[in-house]
Amino acid sequence: MSTHSHQARNYLASLLETKSLDEFSQQLACNSENLPPKVRTSRRFTISSVEQQWQLLQVSPETQANLLDEQTRSHLASYHHHIENFIGTVKLPVGLAGPLRVNGLFAQGDYYIPLATTEAALVASYSRGAQLISEAGGCSAMVLNEGVNRTPGFAFANLPEVGIFLAWVVNQQDEFKRCAEATTRYGQLKEMRMAVEGNHVYLDFQFTTGDAAGQNMVTIATEAICNYIRDFAPVKPQYAFVEANLSGDKKASVQSFISVRGKKVTAEITLPSELVRKRLHATPEQMVNYWRMSALGGVLSGTIGIQGHYANGLAALYLACGQDVACIAESAVGVTRFELTETGGLYAAVTLPNLMVGTVGGGTGLPSQQACLEILGLAGTGKARAFAEVCASLVLAGELSIIGALASGEFTRAHQRLARCAK
Template structure:
């Protein structure tokens, strides 16, 4: 590429039409990237470049996230190995450890409310919103036919339109009439299906009411798709009544203080999002729905609940909306996601959802136990120390030894790792 063609502005005409290697060159020239960075962007991955280029816009590279396997998981009487994609140390180990400690008492039991999703249609400029609401409700059968005609394949699989709700929402801009169409999306997450139905239905709602429709989009607060998981940990398995009671106190703190609840629930999502990502599902949709659900009472609270059983053991439960699927989107076309789903052996979206909820509960157990006993840093920083050793340039057996030294020194940082590596090599 000649000097006069090197872009010096982010307004790069026709960037999306370039081949991937040409995009890399444009970006590298603009940012002044070193050759090692250019080569890194061009490296192959376990997803074909042509496929990646068609999944998103202006693709230049892929970024690999490690995938680990959580062991010891027993969900609804079935043993499963759970793939988890995450960059954070200790997350996979935490799930496996929690599952091991409740394995003998039966593992995790789950239930689910269904596989329904909601799409919303916003109606504005209505002088008589109460009347408009009734006009829409009176068309229920017609609405059902319109929605089902949008996706006959879904209907053939046993899904399709299930219910109709019309809400009046007061806002500073005036009262709005919000129509909810409730659709059973079966083994799909369902965003495309319900969005298409909302788009098709909106002009009819405007015509029936004389109003103006604006937004036509699904809701990620999937409260028709709530999953629950529970498990019991015996006092003997977790280290006695003192540990049990400390964990109950930790839970009560999270459930009654939003500052603590935010981090408490983030830990839960460490596990949940890792499985969602590994299976090619939408982490942002799941996370937004979970946090909205945590605030459904008007106060942001814990997604889990913990109590002492009549026998004196520790019982935990989780309840949250989880909209994930086995078909459609990246789930269908990403080869690694397909392989990881094969490891899970989930036959339905419901199976996958139940496993994910169990992982979230397991993750919460381990985080609370660590916080209530030795503190979160001990186990987490032991794994983090290895990352620091890598960053300092350690290879092979040096990694473990450098990590051991900086842990012993209680100086778990990159500078200490560099010093420890230099000392090790000096010996």
């Protein structure tokens, strides 16, 4: 995170044109005087409590009405378990992409995909890719693995204590499973791994979480295991934390990339050359040439995985369908591969090892988000794996469309036309 000296010098010179260093120092100094009223924390709220929050803000009635409209007021009870200090809702435009034909282990059929975004050209691009896939008979999609992990950390005085602790831990997995699964109807402890760094021990617990994304579920289950360890371990840790940042939660990590976090899914399709030319205005050879150069560009820039823009489609779908949008940091990681077939067609595949998705729990029960899941036919129990396969298929559609646009030279023109970019 270094900065070149000439950039720092130029930046300092531009600042000193307006104020002296002493004036900037005074401006940056801490000052706890005359603080405004605190936001009053509320988890269950009424119109009266919401109005009290608005009294803190010096805004126009029109501004308040844009966030707290009549529909939001009528759905007030829906938000109790999803947010604190509630003041209203933000509306995002939702567009429809598709149809997208998916031939998966769990997702079978034609899907119209609701995407919530403020980025012009995004829905059009994904819709173009989805229609191309459907016209070719649909893509194949497969959930390969699943698991959500939580990684508590324990500190000991020295390595001998670490050894005693680990010798005890390896024989406690049945008890850990009992403790964890007593906290949930759906979560199951499947695996445990151990990592040692000096006098620190990390235990990596991996769970399946049913149809929920499951982060809260595995946290509560892991806390139960930690309590058991504090009560019964032959040597007590000096201190411990329920999550010691080894899980990869809400961040891209090599560990998750080579294993799984959430659901690992792959999707593929083989496209005839004529269809690629007709719908993407590029040849399969141009597409593969672009993919090859962009793959090397990804290596040179040090990205985890090689892909074009997974985050675009996933973020829009996550917003629409009530997923934890922060999980895009880990979900939008994977590998795209394009190859020429023996007949001159295009083989395309995507693999995503970290899809954190669910069809129950979290934001999936909110009115608008549940409506979007219902559009997909994927609301409720028994649908999470199908939803994950639809996510991967959507990503494949987006990769085909954007690489087609870049390979054919249409990328900039499309954004100028649809986003009305300023010249």
